[in-house]
Amino acid sequence: MSNLVESLLKERKYPFIFTFSALLIWFMILLYANTTTFTTSDPKAFYPDVKVQQPLDQHQHDPPPPPPLIQDSKDRQELPPKRHEGLLHWEKAFDANNFSVDLNIKWRLCNGVIAVDYIPCLDNMKVIKALRTRRHMEHRERHCPKSISRCLLPLPKGYKVPVAWPKSRDMIWYNNVPHPKLVEYKKEQNWVVKSGEYLVFPGGGTQFKDGVNHYINFIQKTLPAIQWGKNIRVVLDAGCGVASFGGYLLDKNVITMSFAPKDEHEAQIQFALERGIPATLSVIGTQKLTFPDNGFDLIHCARCRVHWDADGGKPLFELNRILRPGGFFAWSATPVYRDDERDQKLW
Numbered sequence: 001m002s003n004l005v006e007s008l009l010k011e012r013k014y015p016f017i018f019t020f021s022a023l024l025i026w027f028m029i030l031l032y033a034n035t036t037t038f039t040t041s042d043p044k045a046f047y048p049d050v051k052v053q054q055p056l057d058q059h060q061h062d063p064p065p066p067p068p069l070i071q072d073s074k075d076r077q078e079l080p081p082k083r084h085e086g087l088l089h090w091e092k093a094f095d096a097n098n099f100s101v102d103l104n105i106k107w108r109l110c111n112g113v114i115a116v117d118y119i120p121c122l123d124n125m126k127v128i129k130a131l132r133t134r135r136h137m138e139h140r141e142r143h144c145p146k147s148i149s150r151c152l153l154p155l156p157k158g159y160k161v162p163v164a165w166p167k168s169r170d171m172i173w174y175n176n177v178p179h180p181k182l183v184e185y186k187k188e189q190n191w192v193v194k195s196g197e198y199l200v201f202p203g204g205g206t207q208f209k210d211g212v213n214h215y216i217n218f219i220q221k222t223l224p225a226i227q228w229g230k231n232i233r234v235v236l237d238a239g240c241g242v243a244s245f246g247g248y249l250l251d252k253n254v255i256t257m258s259f260a261p262k263d264e265h266e267a268q269i270q271f272a273l274e275r276g277i278p279a280t281l282s283v284i285g286t287q288k289l290t291f292p293d294n295g296f297d298l299i300h301c302a303r304c305r306v307h308w309d310a311d312g313g314k315p316l317f318e319l320n321r322i323l324r325p326g327g328f329f330a331w332s333a334t335p336v337y338r339d340d341e342r343d344q345k346l347w
Contacts, residue, residue: 107151107152108151108152109151109152109153109154110149110151110152110153110154111151115153115154116153116154116155116156117270118153119262119281120144120145120148120149121142121143121144121145122140122142122143122262122281124143124144124145126145127143127145128143135310136285136286136307136310136311137261137283137284137285137286138285138286140261140262140263140283140285141283141285141286141287142287156175156176156177156178157175157178158175158178159173159175159176160173160175160176162176162274162276165276168274168275168276169201169247169248169250169275169276169277170200170201170202170203171195171198171199171200171201172198172199172271172274172275173197173198173199173274174194174197174198174199175197176274177199177267177270177271177274179267179270179271180194181267182242182267182268182271183199189204189205189206190202190203190204190205190208191204191205191206191241191242191244192242192271199271201242201244201247201271201275203244203248204244205241205242205244205245205302206241206302206303206334207302207303207332207333207334208244208245208302212244212245212247212248213248215245215302216228216245216248216249216252219330223328225328226298226328226330228249228252228253228254229252229253229254231297232254232297232298232328233253233254233255233297234254234255234256234257234295234296234297234298235249235254235255235256235257235296235297235298235299235300236256236257236259236291236295236296236298236299236300236322237256237257237258237259237300237301238259238260238284238299238300238301238304238306238319239259239260239301239302239303239304239305239306240258240259240260240268240269240272240279241260241268241302242268242271242272242275243256243258243268243269243271243272243275243277243279245258245300245302246258246272246277246278246279247272247275247277250277255278256277256278257278257279257280257291257296258272258277258278258279258280259279259280259281259282260279260281260282261281261282261283262281269281284306284315284318284319288318288321289318289322291322292322293321293322294322294323294324294325295322295324296322296323296324296327297324297327297328298323298327298328298329298330299319299322299323299327299328299329299330300330300331301329301330301331301332302331302332302333303332303333303334303337307346308346309345309346333347
């Protein structure tokens with residue numbers, strides 16, 4: 001390269017050197033311009049055709065909260081969200097200038113003694129009284145009213161922060177689920193016992209005379225293909241009671257969804273949820289269960305009085321829908337079933 005430059009100087013080719021230098025300088029300017037980050041605060045300096053929205057204050061960058069609920073029906077307004085220029089707006093909910101909102105909301109508590117346990121879709125007595133038949137547990141299914149009362153369910157008197165898991169599996173605060181009816185009704189079956197400020201769950205039950213752990217191990221011993229936590233990972237417990245079966249299966253690395261209807265022992269599911277065990281209110285009636293096809297490895301039912309043969313066996317067909325191919329249906333009952341003619345037929 002140095003020899004080339006010396007030969008050019010000796011031959012006095014100054015125009016060529018000048019041109020070469022100018023091109024080199026121009027190339028460096030272009031390279032610098034393309035790699036420099038512009039930090040101007042005015043986007044119009046580079047994009048004059050773009051419409052720029054004026055910046056808001058720091059609170060306006062947050063997404064707008066939903067409109068306040070108005071309790072009185074005469075003052076209630078439907079405030080559907082509307083999309084405008086890419087932003088979500090609530091009509092009549094905010095001041096147009098500063099997005100301020102009136103948060104002075106006065107909530108009222110639901111009235112009545114049963115307000116703590118009130119569930120609009122399950123306690124819709126108007127629909128339940130109008131049912132033509134209750135043969136298939138239609139009165140235990142969900143019948144949601146067209147308009148639901150917008151009030152707060154009151155906490156039971158003396159409610160405390162729930163006992164933390166795993167201790168909650170065996171004991172909960174009595175005041176959190178103050179339902180002595182089931183405690184009294186099942187006192188001889190060792191389901192749940194009141195002990196001072198607590199409700200204690202010894203792991204017993206109608207079918208668990210030797211304890212739920214013994215019962216769980218007995219199922220696997222009866223059919224070794226049922227290996228808890230390996231072949232069986234997801235279980236549905238129908239007619240679960242206080243859901244001790246599902247609670248103790250957690251030790252076997254098994255997740256159980258427990259369900260039972262809201263009946264005269266309506267506190268059963270509340271006990272399960274307070275204990276920290278997955279559970280829901282449901283019934284095998286005329287409607288499909290709210291579970292997907294082939295979702296469970298095993299379906300269990302201990303001494304539940306479901307009419308499996310009703311309507312040509314529709315309840316069994318429904319269980320077959322949600323049970324995976326090769327899954328198991330474990331149905332157990334006490335010897336008293338042998339003495340009942342209908343139970344014998346059902347077996």
